[in-house]
Amino acid sequence: MSTPRAYSVETRDLNLWxxxxxxxxxxxxxxxxxRITSLIGPSGCGKTTLLRCFNRVNERYGNVKxxxxxxxxxxxxxxxxxxxxxxxxxVGMVFQRPNPLPISVYENIVFGQRIHQERRAIxxxxxxxxxxxxLREVFLWDDLKDKLxxxxxxxxxxxxxxxxxxxxxxxxxxxxLMDEPCSALDAKATRAIEExxxxxxxxxxxxxxxxxxxxxxxxxxxxxxxxxxELMEHSPTRELFITPRHPKTAEYIEGRYG
Amino acid sequence: xxQRRWHNLSETLIEWVIRLCGISAIICVFxxxxxxxxxxxxxxxxxxxxxxxxxxxxxxxxxxxxIRYGVLALIAGTASVTVLAMLMAVxxxxxxxxxxxxxxxxxxxxxxxxxxxxxxxxxxxxxxxIGLTVMNPLIITVFHAPIGLNVLNGGIILALMSVPIIVSxxxxxxxxxxxxxxxxxxALGATRWQLIYRVLLPAAKNGLLAAVLLGVGRAxxxxxxxxxxxxxxxxxxxxxxxxxxxxTATIAAELGEAPMHxxxxxxLFIIGILLFSLTFAVNLIADLIVKGIRNK
Ligand SMILES: Nc1ncnc2c1ncn2[C@@H]1O[C@H](COP(=O)(O)OP(=O)(O)O)[C@@H](O)[C@H]1O
Ligand SMILES: [Mg+2]
Numbered sequence: 001m002s003t004p005r006a007y008s009v010e011t012r013d014l015n016l017w018x019x020x021x022x023x024x025x026x027x028x029x030x031x032x033x034x035r036i037t038s039l040i041g042p043s044g045c046g047k048t049t050l051l052r053c054f055n056r057v058n059e060r061y062g063n064v065k066x067x068x069x070x071x072x073x074x075x076x077x078x079x080x081x082x083x084x085x086x087x088x089x090x091v092g093m094v095f096q097r098p099n100p101l102p103i104s105v106y107e108n109i110v111f112g113q114r115i116h117q118e119r120r121a122i123x124x125x126x127x128x129x130x131x132x133x134x135l136r137e138v139f140l141w142d143d144l145k146d147k148l149x150x151x152x153x154x155x156x157x158x159x160x161x162x163x164x165x166x167x168x169x170x171x172x173x174x175x176x177l178m179d180e181p182c183s184a185l186d187a188k189a190t191r192a193i194e195e196x197x198x199x200x201x202x203x204x205x206x207x208x209x210x211x212x213x214x215x216x217x218x219x220x221x222x223x224x225x226x227x228x229x230e231l232m233e234h235s236p237t238r239e240l241f242i243t244p245r246h247p248k249t250a251e252y253i254e255g256r257y258g
Numbered sequence: 259x260x261q262r263r264w265h266n267l268s269e270t271l272i273e274w275v276i277r278l279c280g281i282s283a284i285i286c287v288f289x290x291x292x293x294x295x296x297x298x299x300x301x302x303x304x305x306x307x308x309x310x311x312x313x314x315x316x317x318x319x320x321x322x323x324x325i326r327y328g329v330l331a332l333i334a335g336t337a338s339v340t341v342l343a344m345l346m347a348v349x350x351x352x353x354x355x356x357x358x359x360x361x362x363x364x365x366x367x368x369x370x371x372x373x374x375x376x377x378x379x380x381x382x383x384x385x386x387x388i389g390l391t392v393m394n395p396l397i398i399t400v401f402h403a404p405i406g407l408n409v410l411n412g413g414i415i416l417a418l419m420s421v422p423i424i425v426s427x428x429x430x431x432x433x434x435x436x437x438x439x440x441x442x443x444x445a446l447g448a449t450r451w452q453l454i455y456r457v458l459l460p461a462a463k464n465g466l467l468a469a470v471l472l473g474v475g476r477a478x479x480x481x482x483x484x485x486x487x488x489x490x491x492x493x494x495x496x497x498x499x500x501x502x503x504x505x506t507a508t509i510a511a512e513l514g515e516a517p518m519h520x521x522x523x524x525x526l527f528i529i530g531i532l533l534f535s536l537t538f539a540v541n542l543i544a545d546l547i548v549k550g551i552r553n554k
Contacts, residue, residue, distance in 0.1 A: 057444055062363065088447035095445075099438035102461045111443075115452045167446070 006033040008175050008205035009054060014068035016049060018061070023049045025229040027068075031175075031222075036197060036206045038220035038237065040213060042252065046229045047209045051177045054207070055091040056084060073174055089116065092168030094178040098160035100152035100167075105144055108152045108163055109134050112171045134166040138196055158189035162196060175205045183211065194219050213253060217241055225249045291534060298527030300519075311528070317492045319512065319522045327525045329532070334494040335502035339484060340477040342413030342498070343420060347477075348470055350417070351424030355469070356454060358425065359432040371426075378422035382482040389415045389487025403499040407489035410498040415487045416480055420473035427472055431465020432458060471544040475537055481506040505529050 009031040016024040023046045031037050039047050052058040053070060056077060070077050077087055089112070100108050107114075110127045131148065135141040140162050144155075152163055161181060168176060178197075182190040190212075197206060197219055210216050216223055216237060223237040225246070233246045244250040307327075314328025358370050389411050397406035435458055443457040459466070481504075489501025490511070509526050516523040 055445060057441060060441075060444065085447040085449065088445055093441075093445040095438060095441065097438060099436075099442045101439055101442055101457055111456070112446050115446065115448050115456065164442075171446070 007031060008033040008073060009207070010069075010071040010074075011053075012069040012071075014050075014053065014070060015066070016046075016053065016058070017065045019063045023229050024053070027226075027229075027231045029224060029231055029234060031205060031207055033205050034202050035222065036201055036208060036220045037222040037224060038216035039207060039209045039224045039226065040211070040216055040252070041226035041232075043211075045226045047226055048179055050226070051093075051179050051207065051209055054175065054177055055088050055093055057088075057093070085116070089171045090173050091175045091177065092171065092173040094161070094164050094168070094176065094181045096180045097184050098157055098164050100155070100160050100163050102151065102153050104149045105152045105155070105163060106131055106148040109167045109170065111167060116171070130170045134169045137169055137200070138162040138166040139192075139199075140166060156189075157185055158192055161185065161189070161193060165193075165196065165200075173204060175207065176200070178206065178208045180209050180211060182215065190215070213241070225252060227252070294527055294530045294534065298524045298531055301521055301524035302528055302531075305521075306528070311525075315492070315494060317508075319516070319525065325521070327521075329505065329508075329529060331492045331494050332503055332505045332508050332529070335488065335492075336478060336504040336506070338409050338495050338502060339412040339416055339488060339504060340474065342409060343416035343477045344470070344474060346413065346417035347420040347424055347473055351421045351469070351473065352428055352466060354421070354425045355428035355432060356458075359429050360450070360454060360458070371429075374422045374425050377418070378426070380419075382419065382480060383486075385415050385419055385483040386486030389483060393487065397499075401499055405489060405501060407487055408499050408501045409488065409495050412484045412488035412502070412504075413498075415483050416477045419480060419483060420476045423476055424469045424473040427469035428462075428466050431462040431469060434465065435461045467544065467547060471540055474540055478537060478540070479506065479533070481510045485510055505533055509533075 007030040010029070012028050014024055014027040015022065027050060039050070041047055049058065053066065054072065054077075058064050058066070066078070072087070072091060075082065101111060103111075106127075109131045113122060113127060113130065132141060132145075135144055140159060143159065147155075152160065155163065161184075165176070165181075182193050185193065194215065197208070200206065208216075208220065220237045223235065223240045224231060225233045225240065225244075225248075227248055233240060233244065233249045235245065240249065241253055244253060310326065310328055312328075312333075313330055314326060315331040315334075316326040316328040317331060318324065318326045354370075354374075358367055358374075362370065390407070393411045393414060394406035397403055397408070397411055401410075439457050439461055440453060443453045448456065484504050485507035488503060488507065490503050490507070491501035492503050493500065495502050509529055512522070513526050516526060
């Protein structure tokens with residue numbers, strides 16, 4: 001492994017305040033390209049906040065102030081010439097609760113095409129192909145090929161969450177952010193989503209927030225531990241769980257605080 | 259023991275009171291319909307010319323020689339004012355609701371909501387007064403119309419009266435759209451406008467439809483303001499500057515003069531039945547549309 005490692009996401013001295021409350025403190029991190037990195041830490045330590053910096057959806061709230069630098073594919077996303085739309089196309093997000101839009105399965109998947117392309121440039125045959133390909137990639141095609149025009153919100157939760165991943169793929173994202181994507185799912189569905197994530201490695205850089213340490217160990221190559229807005233440790237997953245460098249990490253993975 | 263029995267008894271009592279409250283709405287509606295119907299029933303079932311009633315424009319309830327009760331012109335009056343009002347109030351009301359719920363900051367939102375509630379609290383006679391003293395001369399000078407009490411005046415007044423209802427119901431509907439839909443849309447790179455017409459409007463369409471129909475109901479049923487603002491001429495309007503008279507205004511203006519239980523008096527109640535059926539039909543259609551959307 002002597003070749004220089006490629007990073008999809010790099011932050012330097014990232015600080016974030018909600019009003020007066022500082023939720024991120026000097027976070028500097030590098031996320032390896034094409035792999036799964038997991039993000040663990042007790043509730044309220046800023047995992048969601050960090051994730052939501054990377055596609056700048058944090059800015060929805062009026063009281064957010066950010067300093068420092070975030071580079072995605074070597075481009076600072078706070079540069080004035082950065083297009084939010086392009087950023088969000090290349091950085092997809094999967095949420096804690098599956099949130100398909102209240103339209104059909106088909107329309108959910110082509111939503112990105114519909115908003116990012118001229119109406120005239122859209123061909124039905126292309127869309128059909130995109131739908132099939134995206135659903136095949138998330139192992140849903142066989143289940144849903146006869147239900148494409150049913151409402152997406154009536155699917156099972158596992159299918160909904162897979163659909164939320166599928167609808168990112170036509171936008172050809174570089175990075176997929178997932179905020180506790182399995183916390184609303186049962187054990188079997190969790191395994192199915194994990195398998196899906198593993199099948200997507202190599203093509204996408206994935207950053208997964210999880211509360212489930214077994215899950216972090218099963219799927220991620222690297223693991224980040226956060227505490228009270230600070231990044232405590234970032235190591236290969238195996239090392240972090242077997243020989244944690246920081247005593248706080250050790251306490252957390254032994255379950256001494258939640 | 260006694261305490262136990264008292265407890266059970268009061269429990270049953272409360273249950274009954276609540277049940278009564280629940281069905282009281284139904285009782286009231288049927289009660290009102292029954293009494294209105296009873297007042298008009300004698301005429302309706304014995305010597306009533308329904309064809310003339312619905313299809314004649316000749317409304318001469320107090321003629322010496324030839325009494326005629328045709329309400330076509332009154333229906334046209336109600337329809338013209340309502341349609342005009344909705345053409346203005348629906349886009350304006352929905353636009354305002356979208357602005358309030360999606361675009362403005364919390365302070366601005368509070369201020370706007372209070373203002374809108376204030377607008378809703380203005381009594382209809384005050385609106386009529388505005389129509390009479392403000393709009394009337396304005397329309398005369400702007401359009402060089404002989405009289406400013408007409409469809410345009412009534413339509414604008416009714417639009418102003420329906421907008422607060424439309425805004426507040428539509429804003430509720432938009433507020434009820436889960437935030438996760440907005441986040442999903444934004445995270446996929448949607449702009450604010452795309453978010454509104456691709457995500458929010460489809461998600462809130464039932465509530466928005468309800469808002470519009472409540473606005474229509476308000477416009478159809480409004481009496482005092484249109485009585486004062488539309489000029490009181492029984493004719494089918496051919497332009498916005500024609501004076502008209504609505505069904506409701508006719509009842510309000512004539513019921514006091516019509517002798518108890520005369521034919522004229524009873525016809526006014528039959529107009530009441532017509533209005534009742536009209537609003538009932540609007541609501542029913544709304545319900546069916548909403549159900550249809552839901553089942554799809
Ligand atoms: N919109 C917000 N406004 C104010 N404070 C917030 C907001 N979102 C999160 N916080 C605070 O920031 C801290 C980190 O939250 P979060 O990133 O959601 O933590 P985690 O995902 O690790 O549980 C918490 O203390 C939380 O209360
Ligand atoms: Mg979180």
